[in-house]
Amino acid sequence: xxxxxxxxxxxxxxxxxxxxxxxxxxxxxxxxxxxxxxxxxxxxxxxxxxxxxxxxxxxxxxxxxxxxxxxxxxxxxxxxxxxxxxxxxxxxxxxxxxxxxxxxxxxxx
Numbered sequence: 001x002x003x004x005x006x007x008x009x010x011x012x013x014x015x016x017x018x019x020x021x022x023x024x025x026x027x028x029x030x031x032x033x034x035x036x037x038x039x040x041x042x043x044x045x046x047x048x049x050x051x052x053x054x055x056x057x058x059x060x061x062x063x064x065x066x067x068x069x070x071x072x073x074x075x076x077x078x079x080x081x082x083x084x085x086x087x088x089x090x091x092x093x094x095x096x097x098x099x100x101x102x103x104x105x106x107x108x109x
């Protein structure tokens with residue numbers, strides 16, 4: 001009898017579903033796999049031996065993610081300020097055009 005090969009992505013999906021549901025047996029039935037095998041996968045996953053396709057040397061630490069998140073938040077705030085300034089500038093220019101050339105009022109809307 002030939003063994004089935006499961007992709008790391010599928011394994012991870014099944015493991016996370018088993019953890020979420022709380023019953024590896026039910027999830028094993030759903031995917032037609034042995035409950036003992038799924039139990040082993042879940043145990044290894046919980047022990048830190050994740051079946052992910054990402055090698056360990058490419059993993060990112062929590063501090064790096066936090067730092068990147070902080071940088072992205074700062075950049076987002078700067079872009080929001082810039083957008084607000086541009087909107088204000090456009091509103092001022094439209095007001096000036098309306099005052100000097102009222103006949104252009106219909107074209108601006």
